[in-house]
Amino acid sequence: MTTPTTGWRIWGVSRSGYLCAPFMRKPNYEMIQEGTISYARCTKKCPEIPGDRHQCGVFFIRDADVILQQSRRHTMKEDEFRFGAVITLIEPLGRVLPGRFRFGGVQEFRSTAVEIKAIVIGPELDNLRNKMQRHYGVPVLSVFSPMFRALRTARDSEAITSLASLEQSRTRPSAGRVLTSGRCEHLGCTTEPFPGSRLCRHHNPDSLWSAI
Incomplete structure (x- = not known):
């Protein structure tokens, strides 16, 4: 099994536009957010994260279509922290291991940390777009956007390369572009x-x- 160099992840989002853990059940790790980078901390004091003995680490999968489907199927309990769900294109950092379970029928992975490269939102969260853009400084894409469609078909490192070129093309239009x-x-x-x-x-x- 090859180690993925990019992936996709579901997040909860607060009414203030900050990303947070998506599900209410308490995990066996703590996730520390520093700007666009999320680090995992293991409560069982693993010498390395993710650990070999249990499921610590930051979870993600490779497949954009599966993460998109799962983000709509999972019911996220709304509270003072979680208002809705978004998905993100991420780059795994540090150690990467396969998870023990499958998510949406595909292999799940765990890493020491992840760096957010882009955020994808549905129409119900349009009012948080500008806040998320300010908080994280990465592209916040509509699920309908041509840019997201291109990212869905990219593979591993191609996704980040495609994102950079598409973003450059969007912000610096050529003379012939309509x-x-x-x-x-x-x-x-x-x-x-x-x-x-x-x-x-x-x-x-x-x-x-x-x-x-």
Whole structure:
């Protein structure tokens, strides 16, 4: 089994736009967030994290489609810390081991730490986009965006390379590039269309979100 160089992870998100542990059950590790990097700490004092004897570490999987499906299927209890769910493109740091279980039918992995490279959100969290952008300084992508579609088909390190080139292309448009502007062409809608379309994410027939 090859060790992944990138992966995908589900997070909870607070009303303030901060990422947090996604599920309520208490894990056997503590996760420390420092900017875009999350470190695992093991309560059983493993000499290395992730440990060989039990399931400590920061969990992630390789497959963007599976993490997207699972983010919609898992019910996340809303409380003062968790308001909704997002997914992130991550780069694992330190030691990487396969997990003992499968997540959504695919192999799960554990690492010492992960660095967040991009955050992907659904339409219900649009109001937190700017806050997350300020907190983490990484691209915050719509699940409908062409950039996320490109990342879904990338493999391992290609995902981060693709993200960098796509982000550069978005922020530095060429002379021949057609920019989307104005309003959605659906009758009565005043929402800005997403890039490359004349319709907003709610009225585009090719909406990924509605198909999940």
